[in-house]
Amino acid sequence: MAAPMRKTRFLSELFFHRSSIKYSLLQLRENSFNIYRSHGGNTSRNKNESDLWEEYSKHKDYCENFAKQAAESFAVDPKSVFANNEVDLSTIDVYGFDYDYTLACYTCxxxxxxxxxxxxxxxxxxxxxxxxxxxxxxxxxxxxxxxxxxxxxxxxxxxxxxxxxxxxxxxxxxxxxxxxxxxxxxxxxxxxxxxxxxxxxxxxxxxxxxxxxxxxxxxxxxxxxxxxxxxxxxxxxxxxxxxxxxxxxxxxxxxxxxxxxNVGAYLESSTEVRHLISRLHNKGKRLFLITNSPFEFVDKGMSYMIGNDWVDYFEVIVVQARKPLFFKDTTRPFRFIYPKTGTPAWSRVKELRKGEYYLEGNVEQFTKLTGWDGSRVLYFGDHIYSDLADPSLQNGWRTGGIIPELEDEIEIGNSVPFKRDILWLMSLQNLIEDNQGTGYEDVINGWIHERNQLRVATKEAFNRQFGSIFRTYHNPSFFTSRLCRYADLYMSSVSNLLQYPTDHTFYPRRSALPHEINFNTILR
Structure with missing residues (x-):
């Protein structure tokens, strides 16, 4: 499993922090200026305009060549699992799932x-x-x-x-x-x-x-x-x-x-979800489903994806759970559903039985009736607030965010044109920063204009109007900040877990703060 582990580490280095690229650019800056800027050196005062353009050309040529070489050497596997927090799967006994856009992925x-x-x-x-x-x-x-x-x-x-x-x-x-x-x-x-x-x-x-x-x-x-x-x-x-x-x-x-x-027209067809559920079940893991969708809708979708015996894999099935209220309102009890009619029973639910369906309920009663230790539960969902926030903050569950868009975004990030533009954008920004105050404002302003054009181009590579869901021009997006806060892991699909054994440990990368040495680049 060395390859998935290696690829897991790439995202925080290339896709978000791009530390490997920064290291290459740092080497270029050292060669160009013959001094490490953070040690206080500054040669910009002694340059003339031709020196600036010579550095510009040298940096641009390097970025063009490195982008082509990086096409294969630096690539992120879109099917990887990415870690915001350390998660040891050997400590996870219980796997929980949302339904919509978690187990069930829809067509456009x-x-x-x-x-x-x-x-x-x-x-x-x-x-x-x-x-x-x-x-x-x-x-x-x-x-x-x-x-x-x-x-x-x-x-x-x-x-x-x-x-x-x-x-x-x-x-x-x-x-x-x-x-x-x-x-x-x-x-x-x-x-x-x-x-x-x-x-x-x-x-x-x-x-x-x-x-x-x-x-x-x-x-x-x-x-x-x-x-x-x-x-x-x-x-x-x-x-x-x-x-x-x-x-x-x-x-x-x-x-x-x-x-x-019309399940076939709306649900993406894949055998991987069934393989994942079957593997977890065969490994002795206990599975549950908590969804806001109604019983008949879920039953048809799960039967299509997993088979008519899908119920046999799950210890607890909760529909119309009213998330996020399921995690907040502790007064709403569970109700048993008659599977043939889909109607709820009037009797009080005193235990959650395998093979039966339940309506509404709340996490406090869920924890009491199952007896499951929250620290040994890993729950997957696509909605950062309804699925991930309260389980992570209040109940001590480990959480996995399902972000289907991630796969396309990584494919774009892996492309040579995008790598070239990002490399040149970062290098050009270094040139602008290092040559402030040289007296050649027209040159610097021209570079700033080019930098702004590159920022637009790298934004529009993902979506013409709004860019990547994960980034603004240089900062993480608000969406990313919430994802990193509430999700221990994230991935494009739950089936990405099939690449890893059930005792795998996911490690987050120690990302350097702006004032710290980036030891990741030294180790690499």
């Missing part, structure tokens, strides 16, 4: 269905202009983790430090100029209370899960329609109406009925 047809159903809700029930039906659905408009400012009616990406990423702020389908954003927000910082509040009154709403993708497109399309026609609207009510229309697609049962009747 589901997003089209949600968009269509919510659109009809807006027109038929909420009396929105029928013309919004003519707005085209762009599957690639939004990305997970964006924020919507309900007061100003703007969709945007925010970084881990609560700063707006310029170039990612949209009113409808129109990008706002940086100058307008700076005027509207008096800079780029968003107060913490606007993003997160203990009373739920924050007016920046984060669209955190994959079911939110159609909602973002609706927000963009409907706002665009109203703006283009000069129709007045209140952005807070607009958000509320669209958000509730999307929620009603789930609560009405229409989506569940359509997907259940």
């Amino acid at each position: 047809e589901l997003h089209h269905l949600i968009y269509k159903e919510a659109l009809e809700n807006l027109v038929d029930r909420r009396k929105f202009p029928p013309g919004i039906r003519d707005m085209k659905y762009n599957l690639n408009f939004g990305i997970r983790g964006l924020h919507f400012d309900t007061k100003k009616g703007l969709l945007m990406k925010i970084d881990a430090f609560h700063h707006i990423q310029l170039g990612t702020v949209y009113r409808g389908l129109q990008q706002l100029a940086d100058s307008e954003v700076l005027d509207l927000y008096d800079g780029t910082h968003v107060p913490e209370g606007a993003i997160m509040s203990f009373n739920g009154q924050s007016y920046f709403k984060q669209l955190i899960d994959l079911f939110s993708i159609p909602e973002m497109t609706l927000l963009g399309n409907v706002t665009e329609y109203l703006e283009q026609r000069g129709i007045p609207y209140d952005s807070e009510y607009l958000f509320s109406d669209i958000h509730n229309a999307v929620k009603e697609v789930h609560f009405s049962g229409n989506m569940h009925k359509e997907v259940g009747n």
